[in-house]
Amino acid sequence: MAETVTPEVLPDVKPVDKTEERSRIEPGYLVVCWNDPVNSIEFVIYVFQRVFGWSKAKATRHTLQVHEQGKSVLTRASLEQAEHYVHQLQKFSLHATMERD
Amino acid sequence: MKLIKATRREFSFLMDREEKLSLFKLLEMYPLIPAAYQRLSKSDDRLENQQLLEEALSEQRRENKKKIAALFTSGSAFREQEEGCIFTLRASRVDWLLQVLNDVNVGSWLILGSPEQPRKMATPLTPKTAPFFWASNLSGHFQFALIQAMSGEADGVKE
Numbered sequence: 001m002a003e004t005v006t007p008e009v010l011p012d013v014k015p016v017d018k019t020e021e022r023s024r025i026e027p028g029y030l031v032v033c034w035n036d037p038v039n040s041i042e043f044v045i046y047v048f049q050r051v052f053g054w055s056k057a058k059a060t061r062h063t064l065q066v067h068e069q070g071k072s073v074l075t076r077a078s079l080e081q082a083e084h085y086v087h088q089l090q091k092f093s094l095h096a097t098m099e100r101d
Numbered sequence: 102m103k104l105i106k107a108t109r110r111e112f113s114f115l116m117d118r119e120e121k122l123s124l125f126k127l128l129e130m131y132p133l134i135p136a137a138y139q140r141l142s143k144s145d146d147r148l149e150n151q152q153l154l155e156e157a158l159s160e161q162r163r164e165n166k167k168k169i170a171a172l173f174t175s176g177s178a179f180r181e182q183e184e185g186c187i188f189t190l191r192a193s194r195v196d197w198l199l200q201v202l203n204d205v206n207v208g209s210w211l212i213l214g215s216p217e218q219p220r221k222m223a224t225p226l227t228p229k230t231a232p233f234f235w236a237s238n239l240s241g242h243f244q245f246a247l248i249q250a251m252s253g254e255a256d257g258v259k260e
Contacts, residue, residue: 032143037217038210040241043203046248050196083141083150087157090139091200093207097142 027101029082031074034095035066047092048074051085076101102188102246111192112250117185124188127240128169130232131201132162133208165201168194195247202247206240209233 033044041063048059052074065072074096077085082098089096102120106113116124141154172178180187190198210216212233226234 036207036215038207038215038237039203040244042248043199043244046199046251083154086141087154090154090158091161092196093134093200093203097140099142099144 027076027078027081029077029079029098030101031077031082031085031089032097032099033062033066033072033074033089034097035070036095039094041067043092044094047089047094051088051092102243104246104250105187107250107253109192112190112195114188114190114246114250115182115185116188121179121186121188123239124243125173127202127205127236127243128172130205130208130236131165131169132204133236134204134211135208138211165197168197169201192251195251199244199247202240202244206237206244209237209240213237 033048044063044066045056045059048054048062049056052059054062062072062074075082075085077098086096086098102114102116102124104112105115136155136159139154139158141151178189180189210233213230
């Protein structure tokens with residue numbers, strides 16, 4: 001008597017979107033702070049120091065770049081890191097976004 | 102608002118009664134920035150991520166409002182003295198207070214029509230606009246005192 005063979009059922013495996021997976025870990029995003037006339041220079045310097053742990057000199061350089069050139073690229077990061085930084089900056093009501101590099 | 106004592110754990114400020122009332126009025130105005138004001142990206146508007154950002158900011162606002170209510174009812178944060186009031190703030194709460202004050206600052210500026218020179222009276226002062234002009238200017242006063250305290254730049258204060 002022939003054995004009954006139970007067909008093997010493989011679990012559904014969602015194909016991994018490699019592009020999406022890569023974008024989560026690769027530093028493909030720029031964190032940008034945009035100028036607005038309402039936040040004081042002292043305040044922006046302070047926030048950059050707190051969020052990124054920068055020295056006052058580095059935070060001042062980026063703040064002046066925002067002030068004089070309208071924006072400054074603060075860092076290049078993965079999707080998750082960039083989202084984290086943008087959220088931290090927006091908690092202080094700075095005008096910050098993340099843009100694809 | 103003058104820093105009179107700073108330790109690693111907390112800061113004490115001397116405020117006169119008008120300053121205390123002003124700080125309370127500013128905190129009562131929170132939040133002023135519309136929920137949809139902040140964008141995650143200028144070029145890449147993925148709805149899901151934008152929604153997550155707005156949810157996170159809304160949750161943060163709820164928490165901040167609870168903390169403000171707790172500050173108003175706290176017996177230890179504000180101690181009345183002859184010369185005014187001593188406001189004691191834990192160092193770990195400074196960033197929180199700066200965030201709340203700057204929401205009122207930026208939110209007031211938005212309500213005033215985002216003027217290019219926020220400290221000048223570009224917008225006609227009316228009973229409707231005056232509170233926001235006042236709030237935008239005064240929140241800067243408190244922010245400056247807090248940043249100075251955190252930077253150790255206040256004069257004559259010893260740990």
